[in-house]
Amino acid sequence: MKRLTVIFIVLALSFSLVSCGGNETAGGSDPETTLRSSQTTEMETSASAADMSGQSEEAVEEDGTNLLVAYFSYAENADLPDDVDASSSASIQIWNGETTGNTGVVAAMIAQTTGADLFSIQTVEKYPDTYDATIDKGQEEQSADARPELANQIENLDNYDVIFLGYPNWWGDMPMAVYSFLDEVDLSGKTIVPFVTSGGSGFSNTLSVIENMESGATVQEGLSIGGSSATDAQDRVNEWLSSLGYAG
Numbered sequence: 527m528k529r530l531t532v533i534f535i536v537l538a539l540s541f542s543l544v545s546c547g548g549n550e551t552a553g554g555s556d557p558e559t560t561l562r563s564s565q566t567t568e569m570e571t572s573a574s575a576a577d578m579s580g581q582s583e584e585a586v587e588e589d590g591t592n593l594l595v596a597y598f599s600y601a602e603n604a605d606l607p608d609d610v611d612a613s614s615s616a617s618i619q620i621w622n623g624e625t626t627g628n629t630g631v632v633a634a635m636i637a638q639t640t641g642a643d644l645f646s647i648q649t650v651e652k653y654p655d656t657y658d659a660t661i662d663k664g665q666e667e668q669s670a671d672a673r674p675e676l677a678n679q680i681e682n683l684d685n686y687d688v689i690f691l692g693y694p695n696w697w698g699d700m701p702m703a704v705y706s707f708l709d710e711v712d713l714s715g716k717t718i719v720p721f722v723t724s725g726g727s728g729f730s731n732t733l734s735v736i737e738n739m740e741s742g743a744t745v746q747e748g749l750s751i752g753g754s755s756a757t758d759a760q761d762r763v764n765e766w767l768s769s770l771g772y773a774g
């Protein structure tokens with residue numbers, strides 16, 4: 527009987543030790559294990575929070591616009607005095623309190639109607655501060671097939687599906703800075719919506735140039751505005767945007 531009691535006690539003790547070991551493995555009663563476990567959970571949570579925050583950033587971006595107006599305009603590429611007289615040149619406008627040019631005005635109208643972001647294509651080297659000298663400079667650059675260095679780049683180009691691309695007609699072509707721009711960006715899979723301002727030449731053959739340079743993009747119907755009527759163009763701009771489904 528005594529022997530049986532001893533065997534029973536030994537068995538009971540063994541069982542109780544195995545049970546304690548089991549608890550430790552589960553981490554339930556070991557503060558260190560519990561801490562590690564909660565750190566792991568926190569790390570997992572913070573990793574998934576990072577994912578979430580990545581997702582929510584995307585969601586924010588998705589809530590933001592996927593439309594961008596990228597444009598070149600003379601007055602934003604010349605060292606003009608702050609108190610420049612807008613009436614001194616056919617290509618200087620004060621619009622929304624900012625100095626811009628005809629193309630810049632149309633760009634602002636597009637942004638106003640669609641909520642698009644604006645990107646002003648700017649060169650490192652400024653153009654002359656007189657329009658006449660700029661006419662010569664533009665011709666020189668075109669003859670040299672120049673690619674003026676750009677001073678700025680689009681951040682987060684991936685966020686944009688539609689690029690409104692605006693420029694003045696320079697010598698029957700785009701300013702060479704717009705070539706620099708199109709060389710730098712890859713607009714494959716995106717939609718390009720061109721617009722031009724001019725003294726009357728309109729797009730010349732620039733639409734096919736854009737199609738060739740950005741062959742992976744879809745080029746939609748463009749809008750041509752006379753430079754002298756740029757500031758009165760909001761209605762035409764809105765009609766055009768409506769016809770393409772970007773207004774309203």
Ligand SMILES: Cc1cc2nc3c(=O)[nH]c(=O)nc-3n(C[C@H](O)[C@H](O)[C@H](O)COP(=O)(O)O)c2cc1C
Pocket residue numbers: 598599600601616617618626627628629630657660661662663664665693694695696697698699723724725726727728752753754
């Ligand atoms: C270098 C240069 C060349 C130009 N060449 C032409 C041209 O060939 N045909 C035309 O209709 N207008 C021409 N223009 C006029 C501009 O296209 C017009 O003034 C345009 O609205 C200017 O836009 P911006 O003010 O945004 O620069 C030229 C202007 C410059 C400065």
